[in-house]
Amino acid sequence: MLNYKHLHYFRTVAKAGSLARAAEKLHLTPQTLSGQISGFEARLGVALFRRSGRRLELTDAGRTALTYADEIFGIGAELEEALQTGPTARAHPFRVGIADVVPKTIAYQLLAPALTLAEPVKLVCREDRLAQLAAELSIHRLDMVLADRPLPSNMDIKGYSHPLGECGIAFLAARTVAASMHADFPASLAGAPLLIPGEDSALRVPLLRWLERKGVQPTIVGEFDDSALMSAFGQAGAGVFPVPLTTAKAVRRQYDVVEVGRTLEIRERFFAISVERRLSHPAVVAVSEAARLSLQPQDAD
Template sequence: MLNYKQLHYFWAVAKAGSIIRASERLNLTPQTLSGQIGLLEEALGVALFLRVGRRLELTETGRLALSYADEVFQIGSELEEALRNRPESRSIQFRVGVDDAVPKSIAYRLLTPAMELAEPVRIVCREDKLARLLVELAIQRLDLVLADRPMPAGTNVKGYSHKLGECGITFFAEPRLAAQFSEKWPGILDVAPLLIPGKEAAVRAPLMRWFDIHQIRPRIVGEFDDSALMQAFGQAGTGIFIAPSVIADEVRREHGAIVIGQTDEVTEQFYAISMERRLTHPAVVAINDAAQKELFGNLYAR
């Protein structure tokens, strides 16, 4: 098992740049520090420093170890601060990663139930690519990841995908753009400019298959990883754009767009990915229950 005291000594020397400076800061003798780092290198079976003249330089392995040590002691400082300063009435911190393929309005509606719990919750949101968020989940810097797909097969992260719901997709256009074309649905997709999600979005592949099945040859003028940016271009009249049908009313209201068509043959799915096989975190349970009973349940109950 890793000796964290020895790791701290290594970290202090690496940050200080020399054993002598680190020993002064730690109030230890240089011999003690040198001996402890030697024991750490022996236990790990690798060299962490190289002596160049009177200086110490990190080896490649040492630089890797330092990056991990930075995270270890940063988390340790955060833990100490949280425990030392936590009043009894302090809110629960709920750390959520949102895959940037998930529409922001969907993320908001999924997370809202967590804010309505009896015990106060403070949500900390991070938006990033799914692969990077899963790494953060694995080292417990996130409690939950919201994504438009389950955890990819072969991912070296132990986690569980909980399906929150799914819905079809709706096509929208700015009114003046729609008025330029006389074709009806879905023929308008053959002639009007179209904005589509980027290649990393889970809905992209089934959408392209749907075009092929219905012999639609769209004139694609833009691809977007960020759905909010795609909707902004759509609102400006750049092209027809899509959004999950569950937020169709919201898109019409906020973007002044009109619905030109809808299909349930292409669906968008949304998942909560956690380290828990059985959901126990109260905020995650609230999100899961509200998504299945209200957000997506109501779509098909209407």
């Protein structure tokens, strides 16, 4: 049987990043704590940590163990609260993986309806690369993955990709950058500083091909896996940046930027990936139905 005291020690070390800091929190000596962790690893038959200089880094097995540990102690805290405050309607966890290339505004727009269901839902979001999230989905660690592409066929993972919708692209920029560009879009992008999505984004290749077809050569000054980081650089005046047309209004308001042009020739698509061929999870169904309304074909913002 799992030793939960050892699991608690492991979790504390994983959060602290070093034996010394964890030992101080647990009121143990580093030597004692090191022995406890070694015994726990021996009991499990796997290494949970590797050394990186003075820090301890989690191995793949360690990251998996930490995910379970967080849930175990989270449920324990819920149990304690329920016993202290009396019976209440327990929110069922809805675990969603969000591919790191999916814009945060899109993720919120699609997931918000799940929080309005009659049966309470506790939304648990994890952000990572699609390959890692798909692996967790396959072992039912996630209920759904939001991505900008279908599940790649070369992944040895059983899953089904459900199209949520698509929209065109708006190009936004800080006011100072927009003021330096002429009004003839997309020719106005020629020579302009441009921020583009990273290699994991499904938008990257269509965007570059569209620029090539238009005969426009901007100056690419940055590539970003995280759309929020790209927007922050755009807000600071680093360059023009693309966003899904359906979220352009919200991004303009949030980052105080302006639109310099838009196109329907580039389509950004979004998918809900699940282990179900037919959607049945109430929260996943709510997300799918909401997407039909929020990702409108006319791309109005």
